[in-house]
Amino acid sequence: MAYENYSQLRVLVVDDFMQFLTSIKRMLEELGVVKIDIALSSSQALQFCDGPAYDVVLCDYNLGDDVKNGLHVLEAIREKRAIRHHTMFVLVTAETSKEVVLATYDEEPDAYLTKPFNYKMLYQRLNRILLRRDEMKPVFSALEKNELKQAIQCCEKKSEMTGRFQVDFKKLLCDLYLKNKNYDLAEMLLKKVLDERPLDWAKISYARVKVALGEFEVATDNLKDLIRSNKFCLQAYDILIDVYEATGETEKKQKILKEVTDVSPLSILRQKRLGEVAQVNNDMGTAATAYLRCVQVGKHSCHKAPEDYMELGRTTAAMLAESNGDMERHSQKTLEALSGVSSQFGSDSNRDTQLLLVQSRIYSGLKNETKSVSMLKKAEELIRQNSDILDVKTKLDWAQAISSNGEKERADKLLRELVMEYQDDEKALSEIDKHLAEPKSKANRMKIASINREGVGFYNDKKYAESINLFKYAARLFPKHVGIRLNLVQAILGDLEAGDRTLDRRGLCLEILNSVSEEIPDSDRQGVRYAHLRDKFDKLERLF
Incomplete structure (x- = not known):
């Protein structure tokens, strides 16, 4: 089936080489397109997109040195809502590097065209996306009017009909169910899709449903399986990161962010999130590296x-x-x-x-x-x-x-x-707490009290590993808190006495004791406790 309304289209072509622009313009004219604008730079393209909406934007990835590329253009027009649901964005690229290919997955253009291409290839690509767009036009029109229920009804009808775009409608319908919080309907739809074929998008959407329902364990298991089978499924990492954020597991969140930024390093937002969580975990080396990458890859991003x-x-x-x-x-x-x-x-x-x-x-x-x-x-x-x-x-x-x-x-x-x-400003006090030996904000005082109760409980039950992990976490949150650090030393000493005499444990214990010794006077209550723990550590070291 051929698309027939090329003469009615408004098309924008973006490339920094006039020869290439002229070539594409000629191909489009052969298709019957009359209204064609050309832009020689990203800045020109963004100016054009501020006007009436286009039906198709054909944009090259590489638009010159040290300027916005094609993905930055797509990112920017989406951020300022200068692109409509019915606008099809086609990324034209000769890039083959893994980093660039994965970065394009993040922005999800409607189609790709790989250079070099000819008239036939351009026709085939445009024909498919424009036929799909016309099929989805009733849904897009409802979404433009913010009529979500109407869009869902249109999508439900279309998804029940057989045709070449049935899967596209099911995918969109699932997104609309999630947006409208129809989680049961989304789950039913996804189970049917997955019974027919284990599609990655359906697995991702199923995990999103489980997260929305608070079923984090099920979501986590599904996402980990998906990442094991396809390490380039970036959305799976993102949802897993959101799960760990919701459950407060900052170490796991950092680990997954590190994995996904290693796989796809060109995302400014992921690098930023890695920097933020590494700061929370007091891992300044990882944080500094992530923020440096963030400002480097984000130089031309609208998110900088x-x-x-x-x-x-x-x-x-x-x-x-x-x-x-x-x-x-x-x-x-x-x-x-x-x-x-x-x-x-x-x-x-x-x-x-x-x-x-x-x-x-x-x-x-x-x-x-x-x-x-x-x-x-x-x-x-x-x-x-x-x-x-x-x-x-x-x-x-x-x-x-x-x-x-x-x-x-x-x-x-x-x-x-x-x-x-700032004694009456809890938010400001929470910031100041990071620099104090004892927190002053109510929320952080309560947090430390809760951690201490749980950590001491683990210690008394001789669950030293659990106690150590909890106090390590607390020490990252409150690196200047002497009591927390001495609790960590006490938990490590319990573990050492129980038989775990690894150099890592002993080294950490000594490092904490040495840092604490420089911060508290001997007459201080914590100073007396420090002296007792130091004496205990020295005796154990002599035994080793």
Whole structure:
């Protein structure tokens, strides 16, 4: 069956080579297309898409060096809703690298055309997607009017009819059921589809149904099976990440994010999520690497944000503070990225101050005292000028920069002042808690109390591995909390006495004891407890 209404189409062709544009324009004219616009750049393409909607956009992937590519164009027009349901986006590409191919899966264009192609290949590809579009037009029209129930009814009728696009209708119907929270109907439909054929999209949708119903274990098992059978099924990773986020399993969430970003590294949003969860887990090395990739792959993305650059700076500074390795190359890349923030995002009092403070910390970590002090002085001049509009994040950056420059008492004094200033602001206190030996926010105090009860319970029942894992998790959330870290030492010592004498356990125990010894006076209650645990560890070491 042939599509017959080419003369009624509006088509946009995007490529940075005029010769190629002329060639495609001639092919389209042979098909009968009359209304054809051409764009020589991504910026031109986005301007065209701000006008009346197109029926087809044919966009090359590679649009030049250091500019938006075809996927960035699709991402941007979807983000600002400049593309309609009836607009078919065809990505034209000569790229064959795994990273690029997987990145295209993420954006899901309606079709692909691989260069070089001829008139016949273009005709076949357009014919199929335009016939499918016309079949789906009643559903698309209802969706454009936000008439979800009408769209579902149209889709139900079409999915019951035999035809070449029946599977497409079933897939869309399942998405609409999920959107409308018709989970039972979605599950029934998917079971029928899967009984006929084990399609990946149906397995993914089935997992989404189970997540929506709170059946996380079933969803997890299905998603893991799907990833084992197809490691390039990126949506399966994404749903599994959402499951671990819902269940609060941040270590597992980080592990899956690391796996999927290794498989497909060009997603700015996944790199950002990896950076965020690694920060939560206090894994600054992974966080800094993820944020660096985030700003690199996101240079031309509509999802790039100044905060990603700031978090890159903060995690790099934290990594330098805790690392004895050579971080020169990563640090220089970070400083280079930070130097372009103002030109990309404009000036902002808080951000300009944060930039100087974060750079001060990085230079301190690189042992460049002159630059570190210079940056801190510049930042403190801005702080004096804008003290009434600075947010809590800027003030915390200030405290950390002061501390990294050797003024620990002044930094501690500033943190105490911040606790008083934000005593009625739970959200701000939660941010400040990350820098305190004892949390001040109600939510975090309750969280620590709950963790301690559960961890001590495991310890008393001689379930040392469970106790160690729980206190490790707590220590990542609250790295400065002395009580949590000593609880972890006590759990490890119990495990050592029970027979687990691995070097890893002993090394971790010694590392914690050494760090705690520098933070508490002997007269402190925790100091007395530290002395007891240290003596116990030393005796066990002599036995080993």
